[in-house]
Amino acid sequence: MLTQSEQIDHLKLSAQHAGLLLPAVALPESHHIVIGRMRLHYLDWGTKGRPPLLFLHGGGLNAHTWDLVCLMLRDRYHCLALDQRGHGDSEWEPTADYRFESQVADLEGFIDKLKLERPLLIGHSMGGFAAMGYAIRHAAKMAGLVLVDIAPEISTQGSLRVRNFIALDRELDSVEDFVERALKFNPMRSRELLRRSLLHNLRQLPSGKWTWKHDPKRLSANMAVEQTTRKDQINDNAANITCPTLVMRGSRSDVLSDENAEKFAASVPNGRWVKIEGAGHTIQGDSPRRLLDVLEPFMSEIGL
Numbered sequence: 001m002l003t004q005s006e007q008i009d010h011l012k013l014s015a016q017h018a019g020l021l022l023p024a025v026a027l028p029e030s031h032h033i034v035i036g037r038m039r040l041h042y043l044d045w046g047t048k049g050r051p052p053l054l055f056l057h058g059g060g061l062n063a064h065t066w067d068l069v070c071l072m073l074r075d076r077y078h079c080l081a082l083d084q085r086g087h088g089d090s091e092w093e094p095t096a097d098y099r100f101e102s103q104v105a106d107l108e109g110f111i112d113k114l115k116l117e118r119p120l121l122i123g124h125s126m127g128g129f130a131a132m133g134y135a136i137r138h139a140a141k142m143a144g145l146v147l148v149d150i151a152p153e154i155s156t157q158g159s160l161r162v163r164n165f166i167a168l169d170r171e172l173d174s175v176e177d178f179v180e181r182a183l184k185f186n187p188m189r190s191r192e193l194l195r196r197s198l199l200h201n202l203r204q205l206p207s208g209k210w211t212w213k214h215d216p217k218r219l220s221a222n223m224a225v226e227q228t229t230r231k232d233q234i235n236d237n238a239a240n241i242t243c244p245t246l247v248m249r250g251s252r253s254d255v256l257s258d259e260n261a262e263k264f265a266a267s268v269p270n271g272r273w274v275k276i277e278g279a280g281h282t283i284q285g286d287s288p289r290r291l292l293d294v295l296e297p298f299m300s301e302i303g304l
Helices: 004-018 063-073 100-113 126-141 156-167 175-185 191-199 223-236 258-267 288-301
Strands: 029-035 038-046 052-056 078-083 120-124 144-148 202-204 210-212 245-250 271-276
Touching: 004 063, 004 191, 004 288, 029 100, 038 063, 038 100, 052 063, 052 100, 052 126, 063 078, 063 288, 100 126, 100 223, 120 126, 126 144, 126 223, 144 288, 156 175, 175 191, 175 210, 245 258, 245 288, 258 271, 271 288
Parallel strands: 052 078, 052 120, 120 144, 144 245, 245 271
Antiparallel strands: 029 038, 038 078, 202 210
């Protein structure tokens, strides 16, 4: 776990690496909330009373993946980043219930309990699926929807590569071993930044080894069937997503193709898509500046 001083240094270094001019550096408040029977953790960057932005991470990641983006936006918006069930510092579901419907229900409970009015949901990968599910039911109460390198239809090969990265050899001898593996998976990343980022997503075992924070049971044997069911549910109800919708696709991504990004953007009443040059699947980590360059005009256009 990073100390507050280390977190601030990490944010400064991340901004420098991304070519971003930081505002005054602040750290988020860390909170826990009970939704249904689940204890969920979230980061609140402030500022209350401003338009709410709810950030949702991808599978195997956690709320800290949005740190730099939230810091850059917190002076104008109320930025919140949720650790979804089984991830980060949120509770692992005792019965391994990580179904699409359960993740959507968590969002419904979270937004209702915090009384977030007209939120903009920004979801990466797994978080994007949950955001789409929420939008199908509640688009009229949303300011908009932003999908970060995700749509209902994705590349099987690319998603399997991500799954293998986070599922294989969960226990390694050191943080450095995870850094080496992560650099092989995504050579675009800075070693120094990656090491500090990984400390938000790793925990040390009593044996001295290190492992991921997320629950390994969320990767079920029935995942292929669940993915097909989820894809069909979203596609069949895409017309219900009436809020302004932006699909971002990383130009180097092997998870989302141009064709599938364009297809989904065209299937919703008020959708568009954009390609983020130089970024892979995790756009907020690969190119936060380009993500902000697209996100901020979109928010301005929809009145945020």
